Amino acid sequence: MTEAAPAPKENMGAPLPRIDARLKVTGQAPYPADFAAANVAYGVLATSTIARGSITALHLDRARAVSGVLDIISAGDVGSIDKPKFGNTGASSIGPLHDTRIFHDGQIIALVVADTFEAAAEAAMLVRADYAEETPSAGFDSKGAETEAAAGKSPMFKEDVKAGDFDAAYAAAAVKIDQKYSTPTQHHNPIELFSTTAMWQGDQLTVHEPCQNVTGWKAELARQLKMDPANVRIISSYVGGAFGSKGPMTARTAIVALAARRVGRPVRCVVSRMQAFGTQTYRAETRHRIRMGADRNGRISAFGHEGWEVTSRPDPYVVGGTSATGRMYDYGSVLTHVSIVRADRNTPGYMRSPPETPYVYALESAMDEMAVALGMDPVEFRRVNEPQKEPIGGKPFSSRSLLQCYDQAAEAFGWSRREAAVGSMRDGDWLVGMGCATAIYPTSVAPCAARIRLTDDGQVRVQCGSHEIGTGVRTVAAQMAAERLAVDIGKVSVEMGDSALPPAPVSGGSISTASVCSAVLKAADAVRARLFAAAVAKGGPLAGSGNEKLDMQDGKVVAASGRSAAIAEVFKSLQVGAIEEYAEFAPRGSTGQALKKLYAGESEFHGGEQDKDSVKYAFGAEFVEVRINSYTREIRVPQIVGAFAAGRIMNTRTARSQLMGGMIWGISHALHEATEIDRRHARYVNRDLQDYLVPVNADIKKVDVILVPEVDMEVNPAGVKGLGELGNVGTAAAIASAVYHATGKRIRDLPIRVEDLLA
Known part of the structure; x- marks a missing residue:
């Protein structure tokens, strides 16, 4: 075992290498825009240069005159397709070519199709629009922005959670804080650009596009194109980074499909990185007010969390992280309220740990401020307020290993060497600070289907319409099948990322491993049952053993009693060469329509705080050391340690990779990442990787991940909690607290930059 492949502890699977690793590192993994299509034409988008108003005239003559241009699709050309829907499957209800209204900067105004990419790009640059421009609202504090209560606006956020009498408890508290925090707009910048390749064969449409929800996209695209879903196929075998951005389908997909139909040949549209800022989703900008009251012994008696979030004019996208923050500690009383602020921006969307990252940042920063006000160690303060049950509904946690995470992370980090006094730790010219924070993410699972085929030579094929977005789900699905069927993982192949396969839910919300492995487990057990029945039947190789407990070991x-039969012997008695089983998994508590909705591309999530018997969360504790130069105020993060408990860990290598990546992203949230907005024109300014800052190797030093053993079979049959989104939830707050510990400056607005510490 190595640091990259931690030795498994209790309830953890082996750190096997990814089964598709060789394909990826040798460039053989088939990403959607690499698909070889015969006679392909190229599409390039033209986008708006204003954020609010309407198009009065679109000048296309110069663009059409470019040699090789085949077609230009613009407003008035898409009447044959329905407008997109906003929801889990659709990124926005804005149909950019259905009328001439402009809702945001960078909105699609035309798609140019040409024989070559160069011709299409040249022509797109020549598309000119005349506008009736209106003054836009960029977001918070902008004239014309509309603020309204978020509760009930989205099925994902039904109510503002509350418990007890907050006002009375806060008024009576001996120690109080009342502070405001903010997080900026942040944009997904996966290395793989967004793309669509659409091709028709008669009335059959195939789309190759990086996607986190092929089943859902199939249904939504068919609805927009007024087609039978059976005639639509979405293929996304591999995704080169998504983080939520490729979960809901944008309007581009249907437009490219329409273009391919019009020109009678495949059309490929690869969106430039600059255009992606206006045509894809992003993390919403948020503001927070936290009020907290406690007694002199550190027991919290009142917790109030108000949040404000920017969304688009048409779509009520709600982040709504108070569902998690309101259940984090033993508060005594809770009062929360979330508002959305409608502005002239494109619609936000899911970005790794969508509600928890901004909302827990505010909570955990406030926890550190209260610990300072009380003169308590921040870890001890959290220990004092550890709940026996969640404070809103009074339900128990299915499991909660948070204190174990704090104990193990604190020891590995060296928290005991922390000097409590602000600014008391130095190393030459460097001020040293230490901070910590809690990570939390709801444990959810969704209906999923899988097919397993076992042949007489022990070869296994697993099929599931889930997606390999970099998490290693292909590998853990193979591990589950190999484990249940007792074959070497080298004999297992896994097919994913195709809507023609058994349907799966969206690959988001940290549900993939739990959902897919539960379906694979069910299918594998059905194969086992057939093998067992055949083995003990009359004429079978284990005839007479029907009353004994049977298992599978080493392909037998x-x-x-010790009697055994090789798989080949059992197949011989069956007189077949293969056994195939199709399984549909529906979580406990699913509605009677859950599986029907799965096939229709709609995912029923179960878990988190929704279940009636218990609340289900994964937890972690993160510790960060920062060093700040006493002269230049440059910030360094030499050490970060995270300990996480997430039920069964299917593969310690892929789990560590996911958590480490999340923690590094947390450093980005805290110190680097922000989309800068021209408030006068509601336009994004830093629309490239030169000016949109993310960490590079030189920014990342020692990152330690500790996997804390935990068993929780309440969450799903596989016992998996999911951890892909957990790692970056607490990092930013831990860094902000460490910066305060080093400098005495409490920076509440992210990202923290040199100029904040020089002020």
Whole structure:
């Protein structure tokens, strides 16, 4: 074992290498824009240069005159397709070519199609629009922005959670804080650009596009194109980074499909990185007010969390992280309220740990401020307020290993060497600070289907319409099948990322491993049952062992008495060469329509705080050391340690990779990442990787991930909690607290930059 492949502890799977690793590192993994299509034409988008108003005239003559241009699709050309829907499957209700209204900067105003990419790009640059421009609202504090209560606006956020009498408890508290925090707009910048390749064969449409929800996209695209979903196929075998951005489908997909139909040949549209800022989703800008009251012994008696979030004019996208923050600690009383602020911006969307990252940043920063006000160690303060049950509904946690995470992370980090006094730790010219924070993410699972085929030579094929977005789900699905069928993982192949396969939910919300592995487990157990029945039947190789407990080991069916039969023998008795089983998994508590909705591309999420018997969360504790130059105020993060408990860990290598990546992203949230907005024109300014700052290797030093053993079979049959989104939830708050510990400056607005510490 190595640091990259931690030795498994209790309830953890082996750190096997990814089964598709060789394909990825040798460039053989088939990403959607690499698909070889015969006679392909190229599409390039033209986008608006204003954020609010309407198009009065569109000048296309110069663009059409470019040699090789085949077609230009613009407003008035898309009447044959329905407008997109906003929701889990659709990124926005804005149909950019259905009318001439402009809702945001960078909105699609035309798609140019040409024989070559160069011709299409040249022509797109020559598209000119005349506008009736109106003054836009960029977001918070902008004239014309509309603020309204968020509760009930989205099915993902039904109510503002509350418990007890907050006002009375806060008024009576011996120690109080009342502070405001903010997080900026942040944009997904996956290395793989957004793209669509659409091709028709008669009335059959195939789309190759990086996607986190092929089943859902199939249904939504068919609805927009007024087609039978059976005639639509979405293929996305591999995704080169998504983080939520490729979960809901944008309007581009249907437009490119329409273009391919019009020109009678495949059309490929690869969106430039600059255009992606206006045509894809992003993390919403947020503001927070936290009020907290406690007694002199550190027991919290009142917690109030108000949040404000920017969304677009048409779509009520709600982040709504108070569902998690309101259940984090033993508060005594809770009062929360979330508002959305409608502005002239494109619609936000899911970005890794969508509600928790901004909302827990505010909560955990406030926890550090209260610990300072009380003169308590921040870890001890959290220990004092550890709940026995969640404070809103009084339900127990299915499991909660948070204190174990704090104990193990604190020891590995060296928290005991922290000097409590602000600014008391130095190393030459460097001020040293230490901070910590809690990570939390709801444990959810969704209906999923899988097919398993076992042949007489022990080869296994697993099929599921889930997606390999970099998390290693192909590998853990193979591990589950190999484990249940007792074959070497080298004999297991996994097919994913195709809507023609058994349907799966969206690959987001940290549900993929739990949902897919539960379906694979069910299918594998059905194969086992057929093998066992055949083995003990009359004429079978284990006839007479029907009353014994049977298992599979090393490619054999094994009876409790010690008798065994190779898989090939069992197949011989069956007189077949393969066994195939199709399984549909629906979580406990699913509605009677859950599986029907799965096939229709709609995912029923179960878990988190929704279940009636218990609340289900994964937890972690993160510790950060920062060093700040006493002269230049440059910030360094030499050490970060995170300990996480997430039920069964299917593969310690892929789990560590996911958590480490999340923690590094947390450093980005805290110190680098922000989309800068021209408030006068509601335009994004830094629309490239030169000016949109993210960490590079030189920014990242020692990152330690500790996997804390935890068993929780309440969450799903696989016992998996999911952890892909957990790692970056607490990092920014831990860094902000460490910056305060080093300098005495409490920076509440992210990102923290040199100029904040020089002020």
